[in-house]
Amino acid sequence: MSVCATCKKPLEVEIEPEEDDVQMSGSSSKAPAAAPETYPDDVQLSCGCHFHWDCLLEAYQVTECSNCGKDIASTSSDGSQQVLCNLNNEGGLQENLDILPLLTEESYLKAYPEDRKNRAFLEFCREGDVQAIVGMLQDDESDDDEDEDMEGVQDDSGKEVGVDAMLRYQDPIGDMQSGLHAAVHAQSREVAWLLLLLASNIPLLEIPPEVFQEAEALGIMRGITEDKVDIRSLKDANGKTAEDIAKDVGGVWVTGWVGTGKLAV
Known part of the structure; x- marks a missing residue:
């Protein structure tokens, strides 16, 4: 399995299930906590580098890969700039997804x-x-x-x-x-x-x-x-x-x- 270019850890994430206060029958005790579930967390950029989503946000350098330095931007059919990737997370695999709007917003909110x-x-x-x-x-x-x-x-x-x-x-x-x-x-x-x-x-x-x-x-x-x-x-x-x-x-x-x-x- 590929690892994140930033943290060098497997491209997955553990998500804790929501707490369930369902009481056990005949008792006021809470049900045993469920084990966390593991989901993929893999952003593969056009340069071939892989990142966790949060690691990518931390290392994001506009349109340049923070790991290999390659230009990851391309031009869409309408002439606008885009950053395409293959995103694999709990929602499944999305190929050729333009994440530039999300990266731009998160970068802005990081600053403000x-x-x-x-x-x-x-x-x-x-x-x-x-x-x-x-x-x-x-x-x-x-x-x-x-x-x-x-x-x-x-x-x-x-x-x-x-x-x-x-x-x-x-x-x-x-x-x-x-x-x-x-x-x-x-x-x-x-x-x-x-x-x-x-x-x-x-x-x-x-x-x-x-x-x-x-x-x-x-x-x-x-x-x-x-x-x-x-x-x-x-x-x-x-x-x-x-x-x-x-x-x-x-x-x-x-x-x-x-x-x-x-x-x-």
Whole structure:
């Protein structure tokens, strides 16, 4: 078996099963702990070198193999750069998988770990997962309460933290898209309305009653927005607002959205 080029250990990983508190019949004792399961953990790069996934992330040098120094980048059919590999893990073997987006994201988060929560928030916006979005906002509000008033407070990197910053976060390695851009791309009206309610200056009378009802049921509502950036004014790296993206995407945005002011200031 090949070994990892970095740590020289077999290309596998042990995963502990989730704890099971099922009680043994007639006893309050816990069931014996199950033995960990072993799965492959093998990233074979185009140069032929093998790595554990975590070891590759630790040693990642953009588009050069950290072990042999060979260029591992290639050009895709659309002219963009890619890093192809054969990935074998608990999900099975995936051949010619482009891992450059994952490597780029993990490298960024390694340098800026404080952005991990904001990027998770954006991913939920892309997926249209309202419950997850609300859960993150509520968790952040709880953290703010514990730290008194976090509004406008900055972390050590100079970035604002808290709910307002999360709502208006723009992805530095994703064309500077905001949550509203992501929701528009995903054609998720539910997420778009939630963001407009919480992070825009759109008159509340223009928000549908059912949006208010759902927000109230979820335990969230708009705070003071007059001194905050209106999420509709945010532009991506191509200078496009969510309204511009809606015009390009079409679909659910064509009727009753584009040109109405709902997605634009």
